[in-house]
Amino acid sequence: MTTVAPESDMRRHELAEFLRSRRERITPEQVGLVRGRRRRTPGLRREEVAQLAAVGVTWYTWLEQAREIQVSPQVLDALARALLLDRSERAHLFALAGGVDPAPLTPCPSVTPALRAMLDQLDPIPAAVQNSRYDILAYNRTYGRLLCDLDRVAPEDRNCMWLAFTDPDWRDAVVELPESNRLMAAKFRASMAEHLAEPAWKALLARLETASPEFREVWARHEVVGQGGKSKYIRNRHVGLLHLEHTNLWLGPAAGPRLVTYVPLDEETRGRLERLRSLSPVPA
Structure with a gap:
């Protein structure tokens, strides 16, 4: 009778083999270590990876032995850096370990080439793609100068x-x-209620509470408001006061990414947005 290993076992063994293969391809010189004369291991030794990632040697050895141990997103991040993983490899590491990548620069699959083209076509209407954490994933040239110079951020x-x-x-x-x-x-x-345990959300909250007394005061009120559009005024430093309608177009579930636009509510604002587009370089 043939038995099939549980998925968790398969993931652990795949993760172990993946880590080992990436460790063996890196030379000591690539990470600033001295090779030495008696080196027999191809690539890095386990203790060297543990040192670079600031984790215990025994713990890392167990990880490569596919033992049933817990791995935090912070440790996965450290291992990805120590093993010089590229974006695809990093995503694969987190997928195998069943972790959520805390890095804010993880590419968003919702920002397709077609959607980027749509952003450009909407100019001079300021438009951007944001996720529920308010990360700005993509934007057109007018949005890039609407509130600040995003290219410098x-x-x-x-x-x-x-x-x-x-x-x-x-x-x-x-x-x-x-x-x-x-x-x-x-x-x-309100958005964070579905992401309370996710490292990226907790990291942003910690940054805000450390950097902004205003945020700490507002956050302590425990107010909750749902997403929705509204008219607002923005005082642009280049073209003056703008009267705009802020709208959201959801690209998936309500908790997912959305297309954000600022539609002009009068002809004067429309003309000023045209001027702003002419002043704005194409975002990288």
């Missing part, structure tokens, strides 16, 4: 929550900033 900081509470240019552009930020925090709390 580090990719890991392109998050509306982070910018609204910490970026001076973004904050200057938002008319009625206190009320706007209060509502954004309430929407963020």
